Amino acid sequence: MLWLDGVSHRGPEVEPFIRSLLGRPERFVLYIAGAGFDPRASHLALIVSKTPARRKGIFLRENRPEPEQELLDRAQANEDSLRKAFPDSEVIPIEIFDKDYAVVGGHRVVTELRRRLRDENGLEGITDVIVDMSAMSIGISFPIVGLLFELLRTCTDGPNLHVVAAAGGPEVETAIVAEHAENYQNPWGFKGARSPGDTPVRLWIPQLANPKKGAFGILFEELDPAETCPVFPFPAREPRSVELLLEQFGDELSRSWGVDPRQMLYAAEDDPLDLYRTLTRIHVSRKDVYDLLGQPSETVLSPIGSKALAIGALLAAMEHALPVAYVEARRFEVPPAxxxxxxxxDRFVHVWVLGEVYPHPNSGSP
Structure with a gap:
């Protein structure tokens, strides 16, 4: 496992770590974050802005059809706050859908960042790249981290790569109401490594979340997995988290998906590396068995719940070239409450993905 002994920080550890990491003026950080309506958009960025380190920012504004005015106002306020914290910054508007409602956001953001960071030497002098997933959708954040991982893992003297998130927890994440598209998508760069003509035995691992229940129905129907192993947050702050999800997904688990209790997975709610290790063990063990049988297999991840656990799924997907499936939000609505x-x-999360703390910095083997 690349991140078996990965460096991570959670909760009250995150702010002191950031202040320590960026506590010297010779550090130069590139901060990449979402500039949307999400209440979590600027909290970690403000912590970075108060350190002595030099800094510049790239902020992504995800645009979807027919946004409500309140969401636009909130997004503008967050953008203003980020610009103030990072005077040397650029806001890049990203259209998530094209005129025919095809999902194109991931491809567009990768094109924009590749030009700035690789073709225009945008990483020159940078000591640390921090990707803040707090206010980004999976269709944007996964391609960004995947691109940076590929760019930096072969650079012997490249910058450190960090991923952070203000996870928020279910009380924040379940408040965001989305109208989903009609089909599932793979984020750019996360279609997996299946060979043409393969008909693999598919394992689907969804990370359950109540407000996105409709999206799970689309995913199950279109993926048609042979096995389903849902992820439940445990341990969790809310002692009844697993019980509530069992109530909400009872019909799906017992009927549609045919999940045996022994197939249920558990991962610490705010610990990305816990889920990463679980997913890696399952995928590797399963692949070894099917390889012996001469049968192709596939492990599909759907990390559409917690931001913290999504980071764990992201690490597993990057290491093992696993496909990620999600349903893009066509539009968002202001929650009724x-x-x-x-x-x-206490729900802040940091994972050090590549860099100087590992035995072979940026060599592709932390």
Whole structure:
């Protein structure tokens, strides 16, 4: 496992770590984040802005059809806050859909960042690249981290790569209401490594989340997996988290998906590396068995719940070239009860993906 002994920080450890890492003026950070309506958009960026390190920012504004005015106003306020924190910054608008409603956001963001970072030497002098997934969709954040991982893992003297998120927890993440597209998508760069003509025995590992219940129905129907192993957050702050999800997904688990209790997976709610290790063990063990049988197999991840656990799925997908399946949000709506503005520092997450803390920095083997 690349990140078996990965460096990560959670909760109250994150802010002191950032201040320590960027506590010297010779550090130069490139901060990449979403500039949308999400209440979590600027909290970690403000911490970075208060350090002595030099800094510049690239902020992504995800645009979808027919946005509500309140969402536009909130996004503009977050953009203004990010620009103030990072005077040397650029906001890049990203259209998530084309005129025919095809999902193109991932391809567009990769094109924009590849030009700036590789073709125009945008990483020159940078000591640390931090990708803040707090206010990015999977269709944008996964391609960005995947691109940076490929660019930096072969650079012997390249910058460190970090992923952070203000995870928010279910009380924040379940407040965001989405109208989903009609089909599932793979984020750019996360279609997996299947050979043409393969008919693999497919294992689907969805990370359950109540507000996106409709998206799981689309995923199951279109993926048609042979096996399903859902992920439940445990341990979790809410003692009844697993019980509530069992109630909400009871019909799917027992009937549609045919899940045996022994197939249920558990991962610590705010620990990306816990889920990463679980996914890696399952995928490797399963692949070894099917390879002996001469039968292709496939492990498909759907990390559409917690931001913290999505980071764990991202690491497993990058290491093993696993396909990721999700359903893109066509538009967002203002929650009936309004947004939950409670961004709890105890739910901050950091993972050091590549760099100087590992025996072979940026060599593709942390």
């Amino acid at each position: 309004g947004f939950n503005e409670n961004v709890d520092p």
